[in-house]
C-alpha cells in the first residue's frame with residue numbers, strides 16, 4: 272500500500288495523485304493540516320525535513336517533492352515505461368519540463384493563485400507578466416503537438432497540468448491560449464484522471480459574481 276501525504280487544494284500534490292490513479296495503484300491519501308501547522312511538527316518533519324507536502328511513502332521508501340514522486344512512481348510502477356521513457360534524450364526533454372514546473376510555473380501562476388487563496392499581499396504585476404509570457408511560449412510550443420513530449424502523455428504533462436488548470440484562480444485567463452486549453456482537455460480525458468479541487472477565487476470568483 273502506498274500513502275500520499277497531501278492536501279486537496281495543493282496542485283503539487285494533485286500531480287502525484289493523478290499518476291497514482293492513472294497507474295491504477297492502491298493508495299491512501301492522508302491530509303496534512305497545513306493551516307494548523309502539522310507540516311512543521313516533528314512527526315511530519317521526520318518524513319520531509321523541508322516541511323512540505325506532497326510526500327509519498329512506499330514501505331521503507333519515503334519520497335518528497337512532487338516531481339521526484341512522479342519520477343519514482345513512473346520508474347517503479349510503470350512496467351511499460353510510457354510515463355518516463357528510458358531514452359536519455361526523452362528523459363532530458365522531460366527534465367526540462369519538470370524544471371519549468373518547479374521554477375517558472377511555481378514562481379508565477381501558482382504564486383498568484385496562492386496569494387488569492389490565502390489573501391497574501393504581493394506585487395502581482397511582474398508575476399502576471401511572467402505568467403502570460405510562459406503561457407504564450409507554451410501556446411506556441413504546443414502548436415501541432417498533442418503532448419508536451421512525443422506522441423503519448425508523460426510525467427511532463429502531469430507536472431504542468433495542475434497549476435495551469437488553476438491559472439484562473441490566480442487571475443490569469445487561459446482563453447487566449449486555445450492550444451493549452453485543448454491540451455488540458457486531453458489530460459482530463461486520460462483513463463484514471465482525477466480532477467483538481469477548484470476554489471472560488473480570482474477569475475472563478477469574478478465569473479460566479481456575474482451569474
Ligand SMILES: N[C@@H](CCC(=O)N[C@@H](CS)C(=O)NCC(=O)O)C(=O)O
Nearest residue numbers: 281282283322323324325336337338
Ligand atoms: N517543490 C515542492 C513544492 C511543494 C510545495 O510548495 N508544497 C506546499 C503546498 S502546495 C507546502 O507544503 N507548503 C507548506 C510550506 O511550504 O510551509 C514540490 O514540488 O513538491
